[in-house]
Amino acid sequence: MHGTYRTYDPTDTERWEPEPDKRPGRTAFQRDRARVLHSAALRRLAGKTQVVAPGGDEHAWDATPRTRLTHSLECAQVGRELGAALGCDPDLVEVACLAHDLGHPPFGHNGEQTLAEIAEPCGGFEGNAQSLRLLARLEPKRFSADGLPVGLNLTRATLDAATKYPWPRGGHPDDPGSPKFGVYADDVPVFTWYRAGAPPGRRCFEAQVMDWSDDVAYSVHDVEDGLHAGHLDPGVLLADPERREVFAVARERYAPPGTEDAELAEALDRLLDQEWWPHGYDGTATAQARLKDATSQLIGRFCLAAEHATRAAHGSGPLTRYGADLIVPRGPRLECAVLKAVADRYVMQRPDQEKLRAEQRVILAELAEVLIPRAPVGLDPQFRALHARAADDAARVRVVVDQIACLTDPSARALHARLTRLPAHPAHRTRRAE
Template sequence: MEGTAPAPADPTDTREPYDPAATERWAAEPDKRPGRTAFQRDRARVLHSAALRRLAGKTQVVTPGTRSYDWDASPRTRLTHSLECAQVGRELGAALGCDPDLVEAACLSHDMGHPPFGHNGEEALNEFAKDCGGFEGNAQSLRLLTRLEPKRFVADPAGGELTSVGLNLTRACLDAATKYPWARGDHPTDPGSVKFGAYEDDLPVFAWLRRGAPADRKCFEAQVMDWADDVAYSVHDFEDGLHAGHLDPNLLFAEPERTAIWRVAIGRYVPADTDPEELRAALDRLMEQEWWPHGYDGSAVAQARLKDATSQLIGRFCLAAEGATRGAYGTGRLTRYEAELVVPREARNECAVLKAVADLYVMQRDEQERIRADQRIVLAELAEALSARAPEGLDPQFRAIFDTAPDDRARKRAVVDQIACLTDAAARSLHARLTRRARRAVG
């Protein structure tokens, strides 16, 4: 991270920041390699998981393997985004006194539950699953980490049968990966919000990981993860849009273009009562920096300047949060529920402007909307076909869940779990096999 760093954590602060409750696991287990910390084990489990690898085939902004980016057949995926988020979060967390392995594990795992086709797929699955608890990528991440990703099994006290406990991560790690610490319908200010962190049948483990936590409050590590997520995708989506030629930086001087950017940002990336003049000032501040990529033309020098701008932006946003948080709490170690991450309004507005620029010039292109429309049809047809034919089409893991499900609601959830685990390409392949016809991929 570039820039002048605030004072580091106080080296004389020797308090143990994580108590035994923070390092407790749902199912107790011995450490096979003494000497590692509990959070090093968490990070290793996430890194070695199949769910993390599958993110390489899941959409971030544009679908992997399409011709949406003529300059490169490999746009950022959910995996590359997660790796970049983890690097940002690890450094910011460490600077504030968090355990870096804990923050990195949370950043790596925060998007694991996202389905094929990104947020577009999330909306399609939510519609299909509306009568069995809905679908939300963050709630699916918790389900995957605590139930679906094969790693640890325990005997069910009721029947003695083996049941999966997923990766069996520590309480602090699961809490740090929980962006929305409430169940469906329990949003603290907006009961109708589509964002939530746990399905109804995952409430027991959710209650366990939130034991002792203030209601509806994200732990400090989750706040660091959340800001690292915002920083990584806002900066890198802007970089990709510029590099791909979808964005002419000179357009950002034009008032009609600026008005369109404010229209996208307000209500979606900043509060609805935000004054457009605040966003105008935010964009002007960024464009006044000597490292801003004016006149980008794709040459080697321009690409290097763009990479430098990316680094400068990440450093700018992280140092703003670090400095403001240190100003509020001093130089001690900040962990769990001892502090709140303070992000200055100016930094949030600058980050939001970059999100809105990428949204307007990359995600809202006509080509992308045609791709998204096709994806929604594929997932809707796949969900219906798989539901009608199940357990045919289900992988052995999900077939077993389906066969032992107590009711139709639970059986439908098994179908949703199967679809959510698919990559974009696997979803299209299974759709073609079950519907006996392959829809031509758009793009």
């Protein structure tokens, strides 16, 4: 048993549906970690693009870009070490990191936005709320005494640690119009159970560690993938016009409100001034080794900054649940925001990407247009059963959205190709026909 495990209250390890442990000697959080690692939902992330889509130079030995799965594994490694350094149970933080992207649909955030429109009749769609739905309802593992699915039946603390946005739609504590939320209306009962006694709208400490680990992993690794794929020349970050474009993206999407270009320039220059920064990257073995070193340096830089600042504020004891807040200094936070903006500007905003995103939106929209009126035809057996039990039209739409969200990028394309060859349902026309 981990030394920090005793800092958790027995209620933290309760499960929605009580069950005995088949292997005494394991901690409850080790069981949770094993359940997520063995889940089909985690395996499906291997087929979901992170930022750089596969399909480049197939002969390059290190040309394979990250997927949602490899990102989640890297996030988990970062989170486990940072959490352990701060006194969290490392298995708890790791499982939260492994689970944080489970609900992301095919085609990443582009797919998320499309499904949000499709799911408007049933309360919208959000990848983080979908992650909770998978963990607590959809992933087949446990059922309640009355035969209802309870997903992986994880502990209270694990579900809380995996919740990045602890509020329902429209419930953001500072911005009710925010599209970010962590629970759908029909999943509120389990949300209310595991959030019992938690300050409204406040993330637990482990969820804060997970969130920063996610930011660190994807900001650093997305830039690394962009360099490997040839989409980013680090030399452009020395040119004023290019820098201004990066800063504009950072201010709009990633930096704290009110951030000025001068602060972002200082943050970028601090990184460029490091002796390990991969200036002149040319893809050679030496350059790749330097890039890997830069990746390690950046992760260490961001994690140590948070660790030292948090310890300075809260002392040296174990920090868990609602006993502390993770403190990330403004400087490292802005450096991370600049890296995100670099990946956004030079990878996600490539000219060929908008055409690809438009195609992806059509695929998901047409899948919904075919499946919603035909369901349960076209649904997998699990979702056919859920559709049969749905109480109303909104609940039936939610089941179709659940099915689409579980698809990988290739399986979404394959299902779309198969279903759109069927005769049109009398009640609808596809976008293609329009």
